[in-house]
Amino acid sequence: MLSPRQELLLRKVVEAYTETGLPVGSKTLAADPDIVAGPSTIRHELSSLEEQGLLAHPHTSAGRVPTDAGHRWYVDQLRSGSGTGLVPAGEKLGLQLIRREVDEAMRVTSETLSQVTNLLAIVSAPPIDTATVRHVEVLLLQPQVLMVVVITSTGGVTKRVFTFDKPVDPGLAAWAGQFLDERLAGVGLGARMLYSRLNDNSLTVRERGFLESLAPVFTELAETSEDTLYVDGAARLIGEHRVQDLTQINELMSMLERRATLLSLLRAALQEPDVLIRIGSENQAPALQTLAVVGAGYGLPTRKLGTVSVIGPVRMDYPRAIRSVREAAHELSRFIEDVYGS
Template identity: 35%
Template sequence: MLDERKLEVLRAIVEDYVATQEPVGSKALADRHNLGVSPATIRNDMAVLEEEGYITQPHTSAGRVPTDKGYRLFVDRLTTVKPLSAAERRAIQTFLDGAVDLDDVVNRTVRLLAQLTQQVAIVQYPSLTRSTVRHIELLHLPANRILMVVITNTGRVEQRTVEVTDQVDDDLLANLRSRLNSTLVGKRLTEAPQLIAKVPEQFPPEERGAIAGVLSTLLDALVEHQDERFALGGTANLARFGQDFKHSIRPVLEALEEQVVLLKLLGEATDTTQLTVRIGHENPYENLSSTSLVAVGYGPKDEVIAKLGVVGPTRMDYPGTMGAVRAVARYVGKIVAGA
């Protein structure tokens, strides 16, 4: 266990390295920070921090830089994250309040996060498995087709076109629409298979064949293809940190293009609104071992229906990034709740 003075030295090294991008020496720490001890004492503390693996010397006669272990201790010891200013909070609310639908909310959120943090922003669309049905619409189309529209409580819209062989007249379609809404509205999509299976019993036998295709397509939309969708923005921001990636920025960009990587990076949404910070080699992919992730869940009230976050180099302004991610998630959660 490190004493408070050594923790203060580590904090100062992290802050200076993030700000200057230069290895930090003992004299610079003594000049910039009110540590209350001499440069010689700071050098001794730095030697202990290096021996314990919290900092390292990139080359001879250079100052020290934090390691993944050092960043982890710095983050774990943070007592507060950097709050956004009143002007920033108003700007976030105004920008997000202008969204017209879920796609617009997600796209605006990605742009906003990337701009606030100057990192790569990732926003997961609300998971269908955690959503409930708000409304189901059925509309006739030409050539024996039916347009089915499913709207969830988060504003997500799923559309399918159903080819029907048996004639479904307006009265039958209206009856089916009514019964589906009375059965499914307010229910989680994970409950859909059991509930839909009981719908044919509400119709006379001669009409069940005509509605079978509609119900099959509805199941397909709600259950079988509960795809996870993501929006990504701000990848150009990584170019500003090219020197932070030991060999090349290309592996990082390639990893971020993979859907499965994004899913594993954010992880499945859980019932927690606690910030997740994964640093360097804590990330599940080797190509992202030079990056850090700051993520949090969002949703109505205390319910998490998806996650959002940012990815950037380990040399990151953690207090500021954590504050921005948390603030944006809260606003998005309120918007989704009122969708």
């Protein structure tokens, strides 16, 4: 348990270090009008906080810096609301997602979130297998070339062009378009579900064979159900001396390319009732152990479908990061409810 004075000093150290990136000394703290204590008393309290593992003392400086545990204490106080003045109003994201396609909404969210927080922003889109088929068209482009267009409930559009050895019967193409649209409208994008709806014993051999030739468009649609990530702000993260170690930069860039580890971390945010915060060594991935992650899930009232998150230095502006991630998740949830409800 920390005394009220220790709590105040620890908060001041975290906030000063977040702003400057420099160790914070007792003289600096003694000059703060909120702190009623002399330099010797402050040094004693700082030593006590260091013994508790909340502050560290760099060898080259008389000042202290917060450890991962110190940042964790600060964040826990921030989230509990027990700290005074820890959650300033700040600027809003100002997301405008009305009447956008899902992929554009995800892209705009990641760009805006990165710009406002000055951090790496990552948005995972809803998996495509949560969507349904809204409309199917079969268009005869040339006598031997036709295109199948599939529009999903999330506004996604998939196109596939097929070339045949012989001219396609226009009547057959028109029939296929009507049949597919009627049979698949409202059906989920899982491969089994799609194929089961196309299995009709009343079809002629010719009709069944023609539909089978068009089946790859639905196979590819089902296979693209892996999560899609929208990433913005990588240059911000590795610039401005925020990530200085070359090995760490390489590991982080590799993780962004592989994405599997990152997706596993982001999925953890889906289980959180509010905001997921992982600080430094709390992250299992080596590339993130000197960074902090703030994330939240978004989606439907009954099910979260994706995540919004930011990644940055441990000394990030947590009030702004938490506030911005919450707002982005809220706005995306509103957007997704409109899309899936339409």
